[in-house]
Amino acid sequence: MPFFSGRCYSKARLDGKTAVITGCNTGIGKETVLDFYKRGARVIMACRDLTKAEAAKLDITKKCEKTQNLGEIIITKLDLLSLTSVRECANHILATESKINLLINNAGVMMCPKGTTEDGFETQLGTNHFSHFLLTLLLFPRILASKPARIVNVSSKAHEMGSIDFDDLNFEKRSYSPLSAYGQSKLANVLFTKELCKILKERNIEGINVYSLHPGVIATDLGRHLDSAIFPGARSIYKLANWFIKSPELGAQTTIYCAVDEKCENESGLYYSDCVPIRPSREALKPENAERLWKISEKSVGLENWDPLAEDKDLSIIK
Template identity: 65%
Template sequence: MPLFSGRCLSAAKLAGKTAIITGCNTGIGKETALDFYKRGARVIMACRSMERAEEAKSEIEKRCKDFPDTGNLVLEKLDLNSLSSVRDFAQKIIDTEPQVNILVNNAGVMMCPKGETEDGFEIQIGTNHLAHFLLTLLLLPRIRSSKPARIVTVSSRAHIRGTVNFEDINFKQRPYSAAEAYKQSKLANILFSKELALKLKEHNIDGVNTYSLHPGVIKTELGRHLNNSLFWGARPIIGFLLSPVMKSPELGAQTTIYCALDEKCANETGLYYSDCVVANPSQRAQDESLAKKLWELSAKLVGLGDYNPFTAPDPGVKAK
């Protein structure tokens, strides 16, 4: 248990609100879903494995069986390794959900062996950044019509030593480093959230705020690839060394929850948080020219084309 861990103390209710959380069948994503469900939200659990998502849904409902005024848990398939899956998921949300008040870009992979997504992206930049970049922008017309709304992206303090290699973002030409790829993707998360806030302001869109955050060092499945990425037996050694500062998933979810609903940050946007307070990210993460350059590259890589999420009309909900 860490000596200090921020907590979201807001008593805000989410009845009548819809929240989407990616990768919430385990870890801090599941704890976030549980919290929103307790507060009365309609929670879209966007997960790759429907079997594991169903298990998580059942567990959350069981843990909350004695709570009054709980919300609703809805399972939807989303595989962030596939932009086609991202587009299918986003279209289903547009077709069926009248509003999206909270989007939590939570899912991610960490320090995994070299691999590619279905679209040929290095797996960490593809999953952690590019898929969420596309998802957010496809949903933005609905989010805009649901304001006040918040977009929360889970990053990591690991971004501090990260750089974005624009000439070889997918490690096609340079030797692969799982650690460098992870740090690059987490820096990208913060730059995306910052640039999204600036573009919303440029288009005179208020009431849609963006947040990025470091959840802390968490006891979750995220580090399951450490043995492969570093050296045999690394995971238990690192776990032992970090145990004094490691958080439970419940504590690790607090900053996500704070950014998603706390009244104290309702008028803040484009900032980075740790332990439920504003924190200073690296100098690179505050570089507006870097953020714009990453946005342009990301839009090209995901095939955004002429689509403008800031001006595109909300098509409305189709009949079910």
Template identity: 60%
Template sequence: MGWFNAMCTSVARLDGKTAVITGCNTGIGKVTVQDFFERGARVIMACRNREKATQAAEEIKQATASKSNLGEIIVEELDLMSLKSVRSCAEKILAREKRIDLLINNAGVMTCPYGKTEDGFEIQFGTNHLGHFLLTLLLLPRICQSTPARIVNVSSVAHERGTMNFDDLNWEKTKYNPIKAYGQSKLANILFTKELDRRLKEAGVSGVNVYSLHPGVINTELSRHVGDTFGKAMGWIYDNVIGCFIKSAVEGAQTTIYCAVDEKCARESGLYYAECAVKTPKKNALNMDDASKLWDESLKLVDLPLDYNPFK
């Protein structure tokens, strides 16, 4: 259990609402699925491993079998390390869903050894930012038709150790540092949130709110690469010592849930949260020039034209 854990106290229902959640067969994503399901939402679990996601969905249904007014759970395959998979997933969702009220960009990898995605991006930047960037833009027209709607980007306090190295976003020239690479990807989540909010307002789109957040340090599978990257000793310390003082998945999901459903932040957008409250991120995360540049660079990397308009 963590030292301090704010809880989302909203009892808002999500009946008739459709939510898309990425990377949610374990950890805070799975907790978020169950929360929305209990609130009556139609929840699309967008996960890389369909079998594990299906099993997680069954576990959620079994855990809530005694409850009433539940929603629906649908599993959709999504591999954020493949832009082809992102496009395929978005196409299937758009073909089937008449509305998308909530998009929770939750999936992520942390401090993993150097590697590249299917499209040649550094794994953490490609998965944590670019995959979600493309998915969001592809789904955005439907989201804009489903107002009031919310987009929640799960970032991290690790953004404070990140800088946007626009000359080498994919660590091809710079000596790879897994912590700094993770920090860059989490900084990108916040900058994307701020730029998306700015562009929504500039396009005259009302009723679509965007949030970024730090969920806390959580004892989930996200930390599975700690031992691989920093050695078995550090992995053991993380699992057996640090793990005693960090959050459970239920505790870690609360700020995500808060940003998605709470009435108090219904008119807030483009802000950063922790412990179910607005917080001020690092100065680098407030740099709107970087936010705009990241948007343009991301469009190029995911092969969308610079004049691409997702706000129609």
């Protein structure tokens, strides 16, 4: 149990609200689903493994059998290793959901072996950043029509160890480092948050706030690649150091805080840890990097000629 862990104490209800959460059949994502469900939200679980998602849904509903004023849980397919799957997921959500009040970009991989996504991106950058970038922009017209709304990007303190190598984003020239690749992807989450906030302000779009955060060091299976990424036995040491490791329930608190708490409802573009805004890394505060990454991301996912923030949206691009 960690010495200190921030908590969301807000009693805000989410009745009549719709939330989309990625990668939420386990860990802090599952805890976020549980919290929103208790608050009365219609929760869309966007997961790669539908069998595990159904099991998670069943577990959550069983835990809440004696709870009143619950929401609803819907499961939909989303494989962040494939932009095609991202587009199919977005198309399905837009076809079935009249509003999106909360988008929680929670899913992620950490320090995995070298690999590429279906579209040729380095696995961690593709999963943690590019796919969430695409999903967010494709869903944005519906989010815009559902104001007030919040977008929450789950990053990591590991972003402090990251830098964006714009000349070799996918480790095609440099030697692959699982830690460097992870840090780069988590830094991309913070930069994406800041650039989206800037664009919203430039367009005078109010009622949509965006947040990035460090959830803490969590006792989940996200660290399953630590032995190969750092050194044999690293995962065991990670598990033994329980004085700073949070439970999934505690790890979800900052996500929940950014999504529902009244104290941050007028904040946007900030980076949080333990339910308070803190200063991110120096690299995360470079606006030129945020702008450059946005432009590269638009081109990489095929949205360079489409403006989801414009008044007239052609949603046919997602089909």
